Amino acid sequence: MNDLSLTILPETPNEALAIERLHERTFGPGRFVLSAYRLREHVDHLLDLSFTAHIGTLLVGSVRQLPVCVGETKALLLGPLTVEPPFRKHGVGRALLDRALKDARSNGHRLVLLVGDEAYYGRVGFKRVPKGRATMPGPVDYDRLLVAELADGAFDGVTGAIRPDWSMAR
Numbered sequence: 001m002n003d004l005s006l007t008i009l010p011e012t013p014n015e016a017l018a019i020e021r022l023h024e025r026t027f028g029p030g031r032f033v034l035s036a037y038r039l040r041e042h043v044d045h046l047l048d049l050s051f052t053a054h055i056g057t058l059l060v061g062s063v064r065q066l067p068v069c070v071g072e073t074k075a076l077l078l079g080p081l082t083v084e085p086p087f088r089k090h091g092v093g094r095a096l097l098d099r100a101l102k103d104a105r106s107n108g109h110r111l112v113l114l115v116g117d118e119a120y121y122g123r124v125g126f127k128r129v130p131k132g133r134a135t136m137p138g139p140v141d142y143d144r145l146l147v148a149e150l151a152d153g154a155f156d157g158v159t160g161a162i163r164p165d166w167s168m169a170r
Helices: 013-027 029-033 035-039 092-106 118-124
Strands: 006-010 051-055 058-070 073-083 111-115 145-149 160-164
Touching (some): 006 092, 035 160
């Protein structure tokens, strides 16, 4: 696959069902018990900061970003990031991440959190949240709680529970 064949676009409301089916195929029914999903129960992801990857008309990947707070500090929670299995290891996930972080930064966001593999997400600037600085609802492997500062020092002094940004609640 060459770079020209992949198109990254903002998610649209009419893609919701196709994205949900993609999540079903890649994460299965157990996804609903994960801590990150518990945060998504009350606040919708931001369409202008959530993206889809297409090859022609075929949806091959998706990434979403949700408004959250760490204590009183506004942030985004990135995820889920998913790519159809046959298209993995071809740069689709990286292209989605790059676009999501670029647009978050250009829209004035300063922090992005996620629960994921540091070896993968570290390549785009994510680092492990120091123990005790942030908590999530439900069980979470805190070795997988990561943060990316989109502005220098944005995570300095930030501490507290990660919760939905209630100002954006549905």
